[in-house]
Amino acid sequence: MSILTLPGLIDPHVHLRDPGQTHKEDFYTGTAAALAGGYTTIIDMPNNKIPIATFERLNEKIAIAKKKIVCDVGFYFGSVGDNIDEFEKVQDKVFGLKLYLNETTGNFLIDKKKLEKIFTAWSSTKIISSQSMPLHSDILSTKKSKPLKNKLPILVHAEEKRVEDVINVVRKIKIHTHFCHISTAYDLKQIIKAKEEGLPVTCGVTPHHLFLTEKDVKKFRPYRQMKPPLSSKKDQVFLWTHLNYIDVIESDHAPHTKEEKEAGPPPFGVPGLETTLPLLLTAVSEKRLTIEDIIRLCYKTPAKIFGIKTDSKTKIDVDLNWKFEIGNLKFHTKCGWSPFNGWRVKGKVERVFIRGTKVFEDGKILVDPGFGRIL
Numbered sequence: 266m267s268i269l270t271l272p273g274l275i276d277p278h279v280h281l282r283d284p285g286q287t288h289k290e291d292f293y294t295g296t297a298a299a300l301a302g303g304y305t306t307i308i309d310m311p312n313n314k315i316p317i318a319t320f321e322r323l324n325e326k327i328a329i330a331k332k333k334i335v336c337d338v339g340f341y342f343g344s345v346g347d348n349i350d351e352f353e354k355v356q357d358k359v360f361g362l363k364l365y366l367n368e369t370t371g372n373f374l375i376d377k378k379k380l381e382k383i384f385t386a387w388s389s390t391k392i393i394s395s396q397s398m399p400l401h402s403d404i405l406s407t408k409k410s411k412p413l414k415n416k417l418p419i420l421v422h423a424e425e426k427r428v429e430d431v432i433n434v435v436r437k438i439k440i441h442t443h444f445c446h447i448s449t450a451y452d453l454k455q456i457i458k459a460k461e462e463g464l465p466v467t468c469g470v471t472p473h474h475l476f477l478t479e480k481d482v483k484k485f486r487p488y489r490q491m492k493p494p495l496s497s498k499k500d501q502v503f504l505w506t507h508l509n510y511i512d513v514i515e516s517d518h519a520p521h522t523k524e525e526k527e528a529g530p531p532p533f534g535v536p537g538l539e540t541t542l543p544l545l546l547t548a549v550s551e552k553r554l555t556i557e558d559i560i561r562l563c564y565k566t567p568a569k570i571f572g573i574k575t576d577s578k579t580k581i582d583v584d585l586n587w588k589f590e591i592g593n594l595k596f597h598t599k600c601g602w603s604p605f606n607g608w609r610v611k612g613k614v615e616r617v618f619i620r621g622t623k624v625f626e627d628g629k630i631l632v633d634p635g636f637g638r639i640l
């Protein structure tokens with residue numbers, strides 16, 4: 266045994282499917298999967314079956330979550346440009362605004378022309394409370410960046426040409442913008458250029474884009490289909506060699522049932538909360554990554570970007586030498602599978618503490634639903 270204690274990890278990008286699609290996941294199973302994967306804080310995306318695009322829907326979702334969660338959970342608000350009146354009302358209840366510019370699960374795509382209007386509206390909303398305030402001046406990349414007014418970030422799902430569209434808007438309306446799940450050299454190059462220009466942008470990558478390529482889709486097809494799709498070996502190498510330009514690793518945990526994946530055409534998305542840290546620890550054991558990288562990408566920078574308060578009694582113990590095969594341990598996620606089924610990994614979450622309370626040990630959740638806090 267070689268136990269290492271790390272801070273409780275933060276995953277700023279999950280889809281817990283609750284309410285609306287609780288046959289795929291719910292707030293209990295999703296947050297249990299988070300603990301099993303070493304995450305003590307997660308932020309949930311708004312593309313539920315009925316998108317979280319009104320103050321009322323957001324409050325309903327929070328009320329449902331409150332009774333079920335076993336780790337801390339925050340939320341994003343969603344928009345396709347027709348709910349600008351709601352922006353001010355939700356400012357103290359969310360961690361950012363999520364916009365979908367490319368196809369994803371759910372019919373929640375944004376009209377490009379509305380982009381600038383949404384950016385203007387979000388950036389001009391007043392902050393009601395100072396809770397969960399991002400520390401922009403700390404993270405925003407280059408010396409050329411001027412400190413911004415405190416505003417909650419905008420998060421985008423944008424690929425290829427859409428990345429450029431967003432960067433053009435950010436150049437005009439300088440609000441912190443986070444590019445989710447960057448998967449290609451082409452997209453990352455555009456973001457690197459924007460960072461070097463001093464624009465307030467950050468980006469994340471997923472474990473599936475770091476560890477799988479388009480070639481892997483053939484082997485395990487429906488279970489390795491997601492948006493953005495797996496990319497080429499060249500793209501994958503570019504992500505690894507430019508990790509210093511990447512701000513966070515986000516699981517994009519997006520479960521679907523086996524039946525849905527098999528029935529075809531499969532819905533896009535894969536689970537990730539329970540496998541991300543073992544994969545990253547395996548990369549550490551292979552000297553492709555350091556523990557400091559994991560702390561930066563899965564804790565420090567997400568905490569800074571999204572203004573998450575951390576405390577020293579929220580921590581995880583990982584066994585660096587424990588080898589296991591993904592799929593052989595019982596999953597906590599309701600979907601019960603992983604795109605990495607069959608992979609041998611080294612490094613396992615032993616126990617998890619939140620604010621000093623032991624919440625997970627030996628594969629078991631030790632607290633009742635509702636223990637987690639709404640952030």
Ligand SMILES: [Zn+2]
Nearest residue numbers: 278280310517
């Ligand atoms: Zn997502």
